Amino acid sequence: MRARDLVAPFPTVGLDTPVVEAARLLADQDLPGLIVVDERDLPRSILPGTQVLRLAVPTYCQDDPALARVIDEAHADAFLRGMQGRTVRECLPPEPRELPVTDPDATVLELAALMARTRSPLVAVVEGGSLVGAVTLQALLDRMFTV
């Protein structure tokens, strides 16, 4: 079994997609994460759901649990408004990282190791300069237990 047997179409967002729209896509389609594509429709970044969430959390609260606690309920519920007007481009992690991207020949073991190493519950599959789709952790686990 190879990546080509597990890959499925996966929605993408662009660098200019509003953060609110990206988060809504994640919520509505129950996705494990998002593929951010560049102008050539190739993966520029792959964000696990928790890192999409990071886009919605004000910077001053991310590393200060005490501060997030004292901000009262009304403010906390309103933090979505902080996402307004921001695009995905503005929120990508600055440091270059290994992207969970592979090709259709990747083995199950390779997919699993890549997901574990990059902590990404989805791997984008690229072939011949085009994005084919993604293999999700769930798809991989499902196949591991049905073979």
Next chain:
Amino acid sequence: MRARDLVAPFPTVGLDTPVVEAARLLADQDLPGLIVVDERDLPRSILPGTQVLRLAVPTYCQDDPALARVIDEAHADAFLRGMQGRTVRECLPPEPRELPVTDPDATVLELAALMARTRSPLVAVVEGGSLVGAVTLQALLDRMFTV
């Protein structure tokens, strides 16, 4: 809205649960991760799905993409067998980390910041020395977009 409004019962595994059983639970119930409890039924570790997957990948392949690629298909499909006989206890990350655990009073902002910081798509909720359940990333996102 607080953690108490978003928390739901969540299955747990013990330190002596076989790794195969833990991975199967994740696959069968489509969970974002697992809560590993200690003898007192309190969270000892919380493993995102990708880190449960790590338990299934032989150590010698985790950090060597080239090795995972050259191992042929038959071997890759068989790597589940490497999990046989191992328990969750043997596979937990050695270093102590901040656990994504909170109490029922946590605000939405606090939950979001905790998930983002610990890269965990689930947060365990503990009250009065007992595990109440978990808030998942999906539950949090769903509520963010329906308020």
